[in-house]
Amino acid sequence: MQEHVAPPLVEPTTKGSLADLPARNAATNPSFIAFSRKEGGGWVDVTAAQFNDDVRAVAKGLVAAGIAPGDRVAIMCKTRYEWTLTDFAIWTAGAVTVPIYETSSAEQVAWILTDSGACGIMLETPSHQATLDEVRDQLPGLQHVWQVDAGAMEELEASGAGVSDEQLAEATAGVDRGSIATIIYTSGTTGRPKGVQLTHDNFMALADNAITKLKDVVKADDASTLLFLPLAHVFARFIQVLCVAGEAKMGHTADIKNLLEDFGEFKPTFILSVPRVFEKIYNSAEAKATAEGRGKIFTTAADTAIAWSTAQDTGGAGFGLSLRHKVFDKLVYSKLRAAMGGRVMYAVSGGAPLGTRLGHFFRGIGVTVLEGYGLTETTAPATVNVPDRVKIGTVGAPLPGVGIRIADDGEILIRGNNVFASYHNNADATAGAIEDGWFHTGDLGELDEDGYLRITGRKKELLVTAGGKNVAPAALEDRLRAHPLVSQCIVVGDQKPFIAALLTLDEEMYPAWAKNNGIAGVSFEQARTDETVLKALQDAVDDANKSVSKAESIRKFAVLEGDFTEENGYLTPSLKLKRNIVMKDFHDQVEALYSGGRE
Structure with a gap:
């Protein structure tokens, strides 16, 4: 048994909550550019003081709506300034944030809202509203529905105008570092997602200690990051807290197709x-x-x-x-x-x-x-x-x-x-x-x-071949996915005589690859049976096999039609393969790999 423990560098405390961070920054460094938000054709700076004002105004609107300490409020929205604003406003009102991926199905939305007991939800678009409407009759406890694109921020600010600073302070004081800050539902490669309850201290203690180790990243001169991963994912969510706690400027974008253009305009010093x-x-x-x-x-x-x-x-x-x-x-x-x-x-x-x-x-x-x-x-x-x-x-x-x-x-x-x-x-x-x-x-x-x-x-993913060899598929899969032709792959071979793989082609990368390799006339649909493509894939397999023993190496592979995507249910929102579903739906293709014996 191996063990390594790193002692904390920041003294633990039970005082305060995540709601304190915007107020602290506004008090100590009000003119600091905390955010830059994309509006029209450019980026508009938001100071620490303005962010704190925005948070308090929206939080007062939540209090006016009857949101009380401990209540659960969901967010279903792309990565944008309003996501972070709503998150901190929920915490300032003493409530608990429940993130939902904006690509979630109506069934997934219903499960998360029901299991969490959410009494309100912040949507972004009419499309999200339509998704919610499909299951609205299953959600008797959902009392409040707001929509960013329909003016939710302005609506909450207006409705909260009558809430006093003392009332808001009372709501904020209803939680401490040991209180639940968020319930994040695991995207789940198997079964129903579980709601992971994270406390204010989980985020704050980790962020405070991480800043001491990552000061060259977070505390560098003009440190900034452009966030493009979904904030429903804990990775992006932690970086959000890290930036606010460490006073690094943050921007948001969900426009992956124009990401390089956004990088050029925003000029981040670090990315995730x-x-x-x-x-x-x-x-x-x-x-x-x-x-x-x-x-x-x-x-x-x-x-x-x-x-x-x-x-x-x-x-x-x-x-x-x-x-x-x-x-x-x-x-x-x-x-x-x-x-x-x-x-x-x-x-x-x-x-x-x-x-x-x-x-x-x-x-x-x-x-x-x-x-x-x-x-x-x-x-x-x-x-x-x-x-x-x-x-x-x-x-x-x-x-x-x-x-x-x-x-x-x-x-x-x-x-x-x-x-x-x-x-x-x-x-x-x-x-x-x-x-x-x-x-x-x-x-x-x-x-x-x-x-x-x-x-x-x-x-749980270890494969055990018929010969008793334990094989971890991830190492081979990661190497194969690095090839420009490969979009996704799954390594198989549990209780089989040898290891094999199912591959899908990358439709986005294929045209350039085909042109550069002299087969521009071969369509993407024809590519899966083309000799040049198959040889390149075999070379990729051979290269991946160099990292493992002969017993662990891929002996055969097949190229599937289509791809494994989040939209067709084969990937989680964090792009992890739903291995059990793939194995079930592509059972025949897996069996076909073994029908002709070993290659």
């Missing part, structure tokens, strides 16, 4: 994302360079960046490598940084493992990826790489106040100020998840001599 986005940035840059006849230059530049970064861990780069790196910085790397706004120094990555090659590539071009690990139940990060000690290929060491233990069977256990209070209305699930204060994550990993954690797989 998931590995799939970093893969897309790399693959798109490679495809663009190839299309412009600079493919060999890009490949050499990428190899140089990776070699330079790798050398930083072993005494530094030699003269020749340093010179090549400097040349490519002017020719290639500076342009890549410019595409992200030109000021990005750090990128925080979570949600899934980031490949070592990508980690070295981005550090090599001047954007250090700080990979971390956590779950909804741990208020997002339990571990993270920090600027002064990055170990690429790991998810970092425990944050201050957090302990990591590796059980005898390899499962990662977590204890600390970030671990959730309980599952809402589910005492049995809580008892099954927390034992002697340690949260059982279901993930597998190992700690190195410095307490840095490496994820090796998911306990």
